[in-house]
Amino acid sequence: MFKSSNEPVLASLEQYPQAVALMTQFEIGNTVIFNISVGYLVSVLFWLLVVVAPHSRRRAILRNNLLMHYSDFKRDLAHTMLDAAGDRDSYEKSFELTDFRKFREYFSESERHRWHAALNAIQSDASYLTDVHVEMDLLSDEFRYVLNNIEISDQELIAFIKRLLNYVYRLKHSPTFTGDEVKYLGGFIWEIMASWSTIDGQRDFDLIERMIRRI
Template identity: 25%
Template sequence: MDTNKELELFAKRNVALIVLVSIAVFYLVLDAFLNLKLASTYLKLELILFNLAIAILSSAIFFVFIVYIPERRRQLIILNNLKNVYKDFKCECISLFLSAGKDYFDANIDCELVESLVSPENFKKYFSIKDDGLSDRWILISNNFDYDPYYRKALDEEIVIFLKEIEFLLVKFDFDADEEFRFFKNVYRLLFKYRDAQEDDFKMFFGILWQIFAAWSWIDGYSDEDYFSKRIDSC
């Protein structure tokens, strides 16, 4: 867990609480060190302010340790689980891609190769190779998936598992920004919509997979970072 990031997130989510605590601490320090002597008319006001400052500090401590920390721990468990499921999803799908391409190019399916292709840059380079000088590997395996029911079924099973995890995140996670929510919602919608696609729509579906695995977007083009993992880390 990145402590600096968590502190920044806490400050962002609890600005009002931090302001109130700062005022309370300032008053208590001022009262203690300067030993404020107020006229009898203001003694009741001083007592009220002192009690209010103590109440604010007590409530803040209660909120942080009883409410915020347990809830944030729960959210981190959800995020870490999705990150692990996402990596498993990529590894399983890459294994299927390699298996589907063995009729077209020399694809030695081993753990080391699969792990290396999890990297968007390596994935893009590997599946962009034109072994026959005409079509790249990604086009060849997409054709195989389009016509082979075994690969379609296996890929669909992996996508269903992945979609359930995204759905769980959308329901259970407290997003700070609408942009983050829309990103995961859009990934869910596209995969759900096109996973049963046929013919031309299936090519669009493989285009969506390419965006995920090769970290490509219409706006920014290719990236060295995995967009999905980056979004998880930003939550």
């Protein structure tokens, strides 16, 4: 576009031969080339404004919305576990226990009786189990919505989300898990809420939150 323009080369650039050669006007076809260049530039700007910018905003909105729902999921799940463990301040403490460090501390080895009390309550009271299932379903629906409504090129992220969704489905429907559902469900809750990995042990970060931020 510069080489097809009628504007003279800036005097300050004349000491740079390569810059002058780059800016010097073509001998022929200047108007056609200039118009094509301007048209291309306008098209790119139009594409950025009409396609890229709205897509980026939509991605950011869905990512932040999913982060919010994940936070709600952890709070409600913490509330259920605290209530099942017999904690009278379950609602107030549930906000603190969304932090995996706090959750891990509350149900630590020295306080393991709380964890066993919660699992026993879930085993004996179907309402607790229903509450956990509802929270799992709500979070799964949010992940599916994101997968179906934005394009994700990160294959590792896609694989992670699908593994999570598949595992949640199996927990509820596979005979392998439903035969001793509370045991496997407790393991699933501990992995998420305490940021625990059966392979790596204790993590110092929330894996699901980190993956959501990659969307």
